[in-house]
Structure formats: C-alpha cells, structure tokens
Amino acid sequence: MSRACQTIGAVMMAGCLLVSVQGCNKSVEGTSGSKTTEQAVVKAPVTLPGEERVSDDIVVAKAEPEAARQRTEEMRQEAAATAGTGLQDVFFGYDSWTIIDSGKQALGADAQWLKANGGKALTIEGHCDERGTQAYNLVLGERRAKAVRSYLTDMGIDAKRLAVASYGKDRPFCRDHNEDCYQQNRRGHLVLRVK
Amino acid sequence: MTPRMTRRSKIIAGAVLGLAGAGMLGSILESGAADVYLEAARPDFQKVPIGILGFQDGSLPSRPGKEAATVLAVDLRRSQVFAVADASKLGIALNGPNAPEKQKLKQAVGSGVKVLVWGTIGTRDPDYLLDRFVYDGGSDEIGASKRYVGSAALLRQITHRLADELVARYTGEPGIARTRIAYVSEQKGARELFIMDYDGHAPRQLTSDGFLNLTPQWSPDRKFLVFTSYQSRTRQNIEIVDLSTGKRSPLVSLAGLNITPAMSPDGTKLAFATSQDGNSEIYTMEMQTKALQRLTVHSAGDLSPSWAPTGKEIAFTSDRGGGPQIYLMSADGSNVRRLTFDGDYNAAPAWSPRGNWVAYVCRSEQRQYKICLISPDGQKRAQLTSGQSIDDSPSWSPDGRHIVFSSTSGGKTQLYMINSDGKEMEPLTSSGSHNSMPAWSSAEIQTVDAQPTEKK
Numbered sequence: 001m002s003r004a005c006q007t008i009g010a011v012m013m014a015g016c017l018l019v020s021v022q023g024c025n026k027s028v029e030g031t032s033g034s035k036t037t038e039q040a041v042v043k044a045p046v047t048l049p050g051e052e053r054v055s056d057d058i059v060v061a062k063a064e065p066e067a068a069r070q071r072t073e074e075m076r077q078e079a080a081a082t083a084g085t086g087l088q089d090v091f092f093g094y095d096s097w098t099i100i101d102s103g104k105q106a107l108g109a110d111a112q113w114l115k116a117n118g119g120k121a122l123t124i125e126g127h128c129d130e131r132g133t134q135a136y137n138l139v140l141g142e143r144r145a146k147a148v149r150s151y152l153t154d155m156g157i158d159a160k161r162l163a164v165a166s167y168g169k170d171r172p173f174c175r176d177h178n179e180d181c182y183q184q185n186r187r188g189h190l191v192l193r194v195k
Numbered sequence: 196m197t198p199r200m201t202r203r204s205k206i207i208a209g210a211v212l213g214l215a216g217a218g219m220l221g222s223i224l225e226s227g228a229a230d231v232y233l234e235a236a237r238p239d240f241q242k243v244p245i246g247i248l249g250f251q252d253g254s255l256p257s258r259p260g261k262e263a264a265t266v267l268a269v270d271l272r273r274s275q276v277f278a279v280a281d282a283s284k285l286g287i288a289l290n291g292p293n294a295p296e297k298q299k300l301k302q303a304v305g306s307g308v309k310v311l312v313w314g315t316i317g318t319r320d321p322d323y324l325l326d327r328f329v330y331d332g333g334s335d336e337i338g339a340s341k342r343y344v345g346s347a348a349l350l351r352q353i354t355h356r357l358a359d360e361l362v363a364r365y366t367g368e369p370g371i372a373r374t375r376i377a378y379v380s381e382q383k384g385a386r387e388l389f390i391m392d393y394d395g396h397a398p399r400q401l402t403s404d405g406f407l408n409l410t411p412q413w414s415p416d417r418k419f420l421v422f423t424s425y426q427s428r429t430r431q432n433i434e435i436v437d438l439s440t441g442k443r444s445p446l447v448s449l450a451g452l453n454i455t456p457a458m459s460p461d462g463t464k465l466a467f468a469t470s471q472d473g474n475s476e477i478y479t480m481e482m483q484t485k486a487l488q489r490l491t492v493h494s495a496g497d498l499s500p501s502w503a504p505t506g507k508e509i510a511f512t513s514d515r516g517g518g519p520q521i522y523l524m525s526a527d528g529s530n531v532r533r534l535t536f537d538g539d540y541n542a543a544p545a546w547s548p549r550g551n552w553v554a555y556v557c558r559s560e561q562r563q564y565k566i567c568l569i570s571p572d573g574q575k576r577a578q579l580t581s582g583q584s585i586d587d588s589p590s591w592s593p594d595g596r597h598i599v600f601s602s603t604s605g606g607k608t609q610l611y612m613i614n615s616d617g618k619e620m621e622p623l624t625s626s627g628s629h630n631s632m633p634a635w636s637s638a639e640i641q642t643v644d645a646q647p648t649e650k651k
Contacts, residue, residue, distance in 0.1 A: 054345035068405030139496040163429040
C-alpha cells in the first residue's frame, strides 16, 4: 500500500472510530452466513481496518411546500382573473413566431381591452408543441411571446405592462400527439397579473 | 493489457482531482486509459468472460445473496467489458464460506470462463458485510478477498461498488455502476428535479417547487447540480444545489431567459444561454468571481453549450443558418464553425467524455427526432435511434459507452439508455407521465485498484 493511501486511510479510520467507539466494542459477526439476531436498538455503523464502506453520497433536498403552495395559489388567481377579461390567445404555425391574420384579429381586441383597462398588466406566455427539443423550444416560446408583445406595443400599449415568459413545451395545454393538439400548444397565452 | 499507471499514482491523481473539485475526465485522458477504450470499442474486442458463482448469505430472510448476484450480472453486462457466463452451467456449487475447489475453478476456466467471482454476505448490525473473492484463470490464483460494508438499504450500491472494482481491475478505468442520472419529472403538473441510480433504481425527488425546473447538469465533482428554476411566471434563475446539504443558491439572475447551464470540465466556469441582450446568447461565468464573458454575438438564437472534455471548445445549438444546427467554437467565443449539415434540424449537442463524438438530436428524413452522433471534425456521422418517436436530450455516461436520452417511443416521455454503438436500448423509467432532460454524472472519485494479473 502506498504511503499516500495509508495516510488517507488512517485519517478516515480515525474519524470512523471517533464517532463509533461504542460500536467498535461490539464483536464482529462472521460473514459465514450465520443468521444474526435482529437488534431492536440501532447500532452505530463501524468500519474496521481493511473494510471499504459504501455510503450514499446524496442527501435529498428538502421540499419547499410553502413556496409551491403560494405560487400555485397565485396562478389559480391569475387564471380566474383572466377568464373574466375576454382576452384572446394567439396561435402560431409550426416552428414559426410570425403573427398570422387570426392572431392579428385577436390582438386587436386584446389591445382594445388593454386601452380600456389602463391599470392592468399582462404576462404573455410563449408555448410550443411537443416536436423538437425541449431546450430549443424554450427559445422558440420566448420568440412567440416577444412577437405578441411587439405587436401590442406597436398598437400603442406600454411595454411595461407586458411581461414575457417562455415555457417551451413544458406546460402544454393539450397532450395528444396530433396536429389539432399541436395547434393548441403553439400559442401566445395572455394572463392577467394579479400583483 | 497492463494498466500503465501504477496504483500509487492513480490514488494520488484521484486525491488531487478530488481536492481541485475536478472530475475524472482529465485523469482518464492522461492516464492512457483511452487506449484501452479504443480497444474495447473495436468490433473484434474480446469481452472478458466472467462467471458469477453467487453470494452465500446463510439464508438471511431478505435473501441479499440472490439480489447481489442479479445486480452484479446486470452491471457487468452493461459495462461492455465482461461477457457474463451462465453460472448454472459452470458446475460449481458454493458450500458455505469455503472457497470452491481449485480443480473445479480450473475446469471452469477450461470451458472458456476467464474470471470467477463469488462471495458471502453477512450482517453486522446495522450493516451488511460483503466479502468478495475473485479467481483469475490467467494467474490461477484466488486473490486477496475484499470486504465491503454498508447499510442494508444500500445492498445495490455495495454490489455496484464491486462491479466498478472489477471493471477497474480489467480496464484501469472507473466503472459507471455508482454513477447517477439527474432528470426532470412531472409531478402534479409541475416539472421537478430527480436523481436516480444509473440503472433507474432509487429515484429521489430533489425539488418540490410546484413549477418549472429544467435543464439539470452535474458539476464535474458530482457534488452539485446546476439547473434552470422558474422563480415566478416571468423570472427564472440558473441555480446551483449542493447535493450533500440540499442548499440552493442562485448563480445567474439576468433579465430574460437563463437556460442550459453547463459547468466546464475543470469546474471553474459555467457556460449558459441568456436572452438579456434580446435574443438567446451564450455566456460563460467564472465560478469564483462571477465575471461574465459573452461568447456569441448574433441576432439568431444560440443555446445549449456543451464543453469538450479538454475545456478548450464548446459545441452549441444555433439557428443562425435558418433552422437549428450544431456549431463549435473555442471557449473564448472565437473560431465559430458549423458542424452539422445533414437535415434542417439538429440541436441539443453533448460532447462525449472521450472527445471523439458529439451526440445530438437530429431530424430524420421521416421527420422524426432521433439521436445522432457526429465526430468533431464532421467526417463521421451515425444515427443511433430509429422509429416513430421524439428523442431528446442525449447525455453521455462518463465511460463514453452509453447515452441516456428521453423518448416518446412508449407513448409518454420516458428515459432510455443505449450503447454508443446504437445497441441494447433499455428503458430506465416507466412510471409517471413525463421524465426528461437526463444528465449523467461523472464517475465516482475512487482509488482505482488495477492489478496487472491478466496474462494473454
């Protein structure tokens, strides 16, 4: 055994023995397969010279239920508030972020609503269908959201009232694998902000 | 094949790398083990025939011996280093803790098996003790036994450790049986991060945010994950989570989309894509100083940086030519050149740990999204997967012999493993509605106990 290895081993062993002195006094059962009596008291694990301990090196992070609950509640409120506005979503062609005629009609109505409700602000979500990679669809979704924002600012809406977000293909409206469903997911989704 | 590095120098290399927070890649490339790999990758490479005689557990109620033998056989088969013989045809029955008769071992070798492994599993509350024995037909010796200890809940991990030891012994490389795969899983409509063992066992939930966590990647020392976390509808950060404590901290909080983080092989830099300049551009950030450097300057979208194992070059996705294609550049952003020219959709590059391939998502002539490979000089190209499905997010095992990716081939998006030659695709996840964006960890930093016992 090399000197370097011996040193490291000695340090590790000392650490083990320090934390488990009591355990080390316990006689070692053979590994001959003899049945060991189950002990009710959990013993501290022992690692003896010559043994290699296999441990789990990942501690699972703690959940954040309160943050999750708040965000879920906020999104529920936003969905409810948006439902009452009559705001219309915009739909896109495959791999495209061009606003087509139906989108222009929808955004014309949305612009009217925004002018009539001067104190309100929106989040424009860009969404994509399931084709293509998740990462590239995040970029595509952002382009769609920004295309919607540009169209609205060109119609005189203050950009400060229009936040953009991209969810790529990771928050789909529809989960089937067909064109009707894909069309539903290639979307600029307008959401009323509640705070 | 005799391992070139001495045992001592490997131990020191491992310790130094561990202190520096760097991964195994450097040591693999410098140790000459890459030569071993090239040999293993050749079609005529002879796998080492090995027989697993079993693990005597004295009929412990949980029957750990049977499970250990099963896990070891699968690990050794997946390693692509060993051909696992049918133990029942070897005619050697274990009898208590005693070694099988040498004569019987010799007979087994005569029938074509080169290595025989067996062991005993006992308990020392609260642990299992696994003693392993190896008979090598080349040296005609039963080498020194070795004892692994670990909590009874870690039987699979203990067995994985033995598999890695055997791989290291016959290749001089660390095995992958104790590597892990981070991924994104749908939970209650949200995307949360999980980590599982390399074989799909023991999935563990890492975040519980109720929203979107995406694009996880490992630090080279496998102690951290970097990922994109949506803080609100419109704000998301690139965060880092310490896997030993669970502590999360923001790394990048620029305005706009901050996605696809990737730590450099030496752990000193983070490459990522941000849209703070209006469209998605690739930046690097010094981990120590947080100093930013912009690498791409283009009105098109640039994203998904993947480091070459040397740390000197970066592959990335860009749609500057129209549709998305794979490009390469130097780590300072200079010398940009297009790598892929086949098809009109190529994205999500992953540079192999050996440096000799870039895996990526290609769109086939049938307009399906498949996993492809291309050599960094663009000369060699291969399509690994086929069929009707959307395959995505390839990530390499640290030994360069496997790729994990997501696929909709079973209906829902699930994770699969495939050999880098396109063979032996196997599912890793099957439950839940969506599992995606897998990231394979580096190999465990360990003393590589290579022994020159093999004779040809």
